[in-house]
Amino acid sequence: MEKPQYIDWIVEETGIVIKDDIPLKCYKIDYKDDESILDDWALHIRRNYIEDTELKEDADDNAMTIEQYLYDYVIPQKGEELGATVRSADITEILISDLLEFVHQYSVPRYKLKNRSGKNNSQQGTDVIAYKYKNEDKTSNDKDELVAAEVKATLSNTEYTPIKNAIIDSRKDEHRLARSVNYCRKRLKELGKIEEAEEVKRFLFKPDNNYRITYVAAGVSSRENVDDAIELDFSGEELEIRKNELIFYVHGKKLMELAHNIYQRCCK
Template identity: 30%
Template sequence: MPPHINWLKDTGERRLSACGREIEIWKFNPEGDEAILSEWATHFRQHYCVDSDLAAMAAGTGKSHADFLQTILFPDAKTSPGPSLRSGDFGEILVADFIQFILGYWCPRQLRYQDRWNRQGSTQGSDIVGIRYVHPQGDHANDELFVVESKSGLSATDKNRLQDAVTDSMKDHLREAMTLNAMKQRLLVRGQAVEASWIQRFQNESDRPFKRVNGAAAVLDVDVYATTNLEETNTTGHQNEDNLRLLVIRGPSLMKLVHALYERAANEA
């Protein structure tokens, strides 16, 4: 488990949505531990380019590793839509960390960012996919496919970002097949046939039944959290409302943290 996960804590607080669904409230309080921040930056960087590939990727560009990451791979720090993409990527990666290291799902998320050809463009498909098996060998009807939509609110906004996540989650039943296909294709191209078969297990529900869980998550700066009426969130009309998990992660000065994390991830490469 990456050590920065220890900064993510369950507050024990629960809210109720307008339709009576429970909203979990977690807090994320990073500390100034240089060793942990460095490990976190490495973990974060791997989502865009594994370190073993970085030298070859930067070769021929005339750029240092840091410059290559900052100008070719990472969303721009200032030019729109770069800051909002940074915010969104940060939130997705943090929620994926939560799903993998706290809830215990397999969450193959790096492929989502490593295949992004335009650093100033968002990736299509469902945000986060988690997989969990009942048994190591053989199918079980309670094997889980967890599909999560994540939204970030790291600067002042009058939007309910949890509602935005719920609304986008309603589209996941249409995007699921394409997302799984893209994930399997990327794994096969990389020679990861075993991992591709783990994805394949969830591509034909009629012949191989499984449990589908959906999630809507909002990563919010504490100031945005304070002005968001989470109780107005409404999941009515969601195709999988009975298996829908609502999550909020709040933390202080998160946009400042995001830029610092990208800077460290580049400079320590």
């Protein structure tokens, strides 16, 4: 995907840790009241749901304007049952996908939000899958990397709880990752993204085609500023961080209000 302009609003904050000096990759969304960047962000969000090439044809097939088709069939709406919850979940998964792709230079398949059976129906499985090939020609190398990210968000409050919840639920990815990768491959083929599907296929067979797996636990909430040492209500095994696990925290002021502002622009 094209790099959205809002990425320049994401500022990394170094030196932030959680309990027992566990390192944290911390980022602040330092956004401004810039109409053009907010509109560009909304367009980027919309393209995660439906491609430009499909939109007019789908609207015409349903005898609707593009705006009405997006409103009725594609974009979660604030006043609908689960609409606000789905907006929160979707925008944060897109945010972490963008962070991995445009800041950390991974390839991130965009498949989960496209052609859902209902616009407020969430897809099960690993929240975000990303990968990186060691070789430029994308031949297999044991330093190739697969990323499985668990994303948790509470955009309507300032708690650190999503970090804890993401760490705990990230452990599920060890059991569901293979199924999620296979589903990703099949969905990409259905969407006509054949080359991308072949790239993902490389990560189906770890015993025969070795690569590294990195688990990412990503929490997002609406804090304008964070503490240098974040206290979480952890104990015992809950606090055990795997050596191949990274913890992300993304924060910013009034993120639910920001999400609604952006989503209102998605039906243009």
